[in-house]
Amino acid sequence: MDSYLIIAENSGVDLSFIYNYPVKIQFDNLPKDSEGTGDYLGFALGKDDNELVHIVIDYQYWSSMNDLQKTQLLYHELSHDILNAKHVSDETHLMHPNSEFKNIPMLIVAMTQIFKQFKESF
Numbered sequence: 001m002d003s004y005l006i007i008a009e010n011s012g013v014d015l016s017f018i019y020n021y022p023v024k025i026q027f028d029n030l031p032k033d034s035e036g037t038g039d040y041l042g043f044a045l046g047k048d049d050n051e052l053v054h055i056v057i058d059y060q061y062w063s064s065m066n067d068l069q070k071t072q073l074l075y076h077e078l079s080h081d082i083l084n085a086k087h088v089s090d091e092t093h094l095m096h097p098n099s100e101f102k103n104i105p106m107l108i109v110a111m112t113q114i115f116k117q118f119k120e121s122f
């Protein structure tokens with residue numbers, strides 16, 4: 001969460017207002033779709049409420065993930081919630097539902113790209 005805000009700041013996006021709102025990251029057993037894939041690893045319950053950050057993560061998936069995947073999932077869901085980011089078809093983009101990054105630097109580059117787009121849309 002803090003690293004997310006630091007990347008935002010370094011990209012010229014001030015998200016410090018988030019500290020004024022409740023931030024809830026909850027682990028739960030989410031319903032699985034038939035293929036066992038999709039975006040049900042987690043979702044952003046607070047995405048339509050700008051004064052709340054509320055993310056739900058499936059604990060079963062979470063426990064099978066490595067640190068990179070966990071970080072990526074959190075960043076993805078935080079981007080839905082805080083930036084109101086939507087899914088994209090570009091697989092190298094963090095907001096692609098099944099995007100996967102090989103390492104942390106690549107993930108950070110992808111985040112920087114999202115913040116840049118966010119900045120340009122306002």
Ligand SMILES: [Zn+2]
Nearest residue numbers: 039076080097
């Ligand atoms: Zn998503």
